[in-house]
């Protein structure tokens with residue numbers, strides 16, 4: 050039990066009239082919850098979800114929403130759909146002709162795995178432009194700015210040409226943006242075996258890696274949410290931005306298996322590619338341009354039926370003491386194929402948490418705060434379902450959401466990992482200490498410690514790439530995510546099936562069980578703990594590390610005021626911890642303490658957003674706009690440095706120091722509220738989105 054849980058346990062005993070005391074102690078519910086998790090019910094959900102290809106906007110994917118809602122209602126839980134109308138053109142045809150022949154792009158079904166024969170989405174990227182292009186081909190390595198600088202130095206121009214780009218290093222949307230900026234006519238994204246194929250190990254069906262006929266689908270849209278409704282929910286009939294202002298590619302983008310890339314490379318010609326640009330294909334890696342033209346064709350339904358229904362599901366356990374305060378757990382339900390690991394796994398775990406909470410509810414459990422269990426649609430196209438939900442309710446979420454927990458790809462192997470906002474990391478570690486490891490022999494925390502060789506296993510900083518982005522990057526709501534990773538070669542292919550998951554990802558489903566138990570521990574702690582379990586000591590340590598890394602990167606920056614502000618925050622955190630060691634003076638004091646904790650945590654959200662990126666409001670971590678997946682710590686400062694604007698960087702540092710001092714002041718008020726029986730004034734967050 051950590052310090053905060055002790056506080057919670059004390060509060061249950063002390064507040065004689067508070068609704069919390071009507072319950073057994075939190076720990077009793079925790080133990081019952083863990084014991085109720087069942088592999089067979091997770092298995093049933095996985096089988097049902099993977100029985101169809103769940104591409105957003107298709108009737109099959111809409112049916113899965115009805116099924117999820119039906120399950121929750123069978124368990125006696127209030128559940129509903131949350132529907133949006135989104136600009137989401139679907140590809141109808143994707144083809145590539147080379148030297149007189151149409152290259153095979155479809156992934157062949159595997160004998161013995163019927164899910165690999167389900168209808169497949171064409172080999173075009175999500176949000177590819179339609180069109181037909183005939184042009185010579187140039188190989189551009191990962192297609193990142195440094196690669197184009199190298200091509201410039203070698204005298205290779207990509208204007209008007211088709212670029213062949215390897216997957217890896219950055220989000221595919223960034224690769225397409227860079228190609229478009231340089232005047233390319235079309236983009237071919239391919240999976241090199243060095244990335245996730247036979248250069249890594251045995252391929253499907255023998256091993257978990259990508260076979261050469263397999264391809265990685267995916268969206269090439271760099272924004273979040275419906276491209277026609279920035280900052281607003283895309284309800285039917287809402288005002289739309291003109292389509293020509295949408296931040297989507299203007300050129301066709303195909304996704305290729307290694308076999309097609311090999312056919313192109315075999316006859317590309319031109320100078321040899323630099324040695325470090327060579328991949329693992331059995332072909333000469335030359336830069337081109339090819340003497341022959343390739344022909345790229347993408348056809349879609351944007352003229353006939355570009356608007357699609359996107360359907361989230363929301364299940365609610367209403368809070369008894371603080372119904373407006375929310376704890377959210379979510380996973381995306383859509384996929385590019387059968388999507389077993391990505392993300393039937395996360396959806397099944399959210400549903401298992403719901404099934405168990407429903408059992409607790411029937412046994413008398415009533416959460417202090419409202420618990421919301423969500424499955425999101427159209428994550429794969431640009432976090433669309435979750436973003437529209439957040440944009441539709443941003444003021445209430447900003448003021449009342451305690452945490453957002455995200456599950457995306459729960460089990461592709463044995464290595465446990467987790468990430469999230471520093472203020473919640475100690476909560477996750479203490480929860481992991483109470484969950485048995487899937488392998489037996491101790492707790493999940495102990496397994497994690499053994500696997501990382503560290504007493505306090507490192508956790509990933511928030512970045513980009515899943516549904517936590519609208520919650521954290523846009524509103525600053527702290528989030529956590531977790532899962533078990535391994536060799537995952539079938540990402541976004543039709544081979545990400547139930548069979549793959551049971552053979553390679555999680556043979557006994559024990560990792561799914563552990564992920565669900567951890568989810569229950571976190572939800573119960575967040576929903577019932579008297580004092581919001583935010584840890585500003587961990588936040589101060591994390592920011593201190595980032596400041597030292599800034600000091601090395603930019604020695605001329607004046608970091609003194611920032612270090613002093615951090616000291617202030619550390620001192621306030623220590624005083625707060627000392628104050629929480631004593632019992633709370635009543636429900637009013639508890640509400641005031643939590644209001645001040647909210648005010649402290651939301652200090653690091655700037656309503657007007659980052660310069661040039663107004664949707665991104667979190668000032669501690671954001672997705673790197675030049676990578677898409679990677680994390681950018683202190684993004685305001687680092688983006689200013691990247692622009693070469695030292696004055697703006699210093700202004701951002703001063704702003705951060707001011708916010709750290711304001712967070713410390715809120716913590717001091719929280720400590721005071723713990724000491725005083727009757728607070729003199731109301732507190733609230735100092736900024737709103």
Ligand SMILES: [Zn+2]
Pocket residue numbers: 381391392428457458
């Ligand atoms: Zn996913």
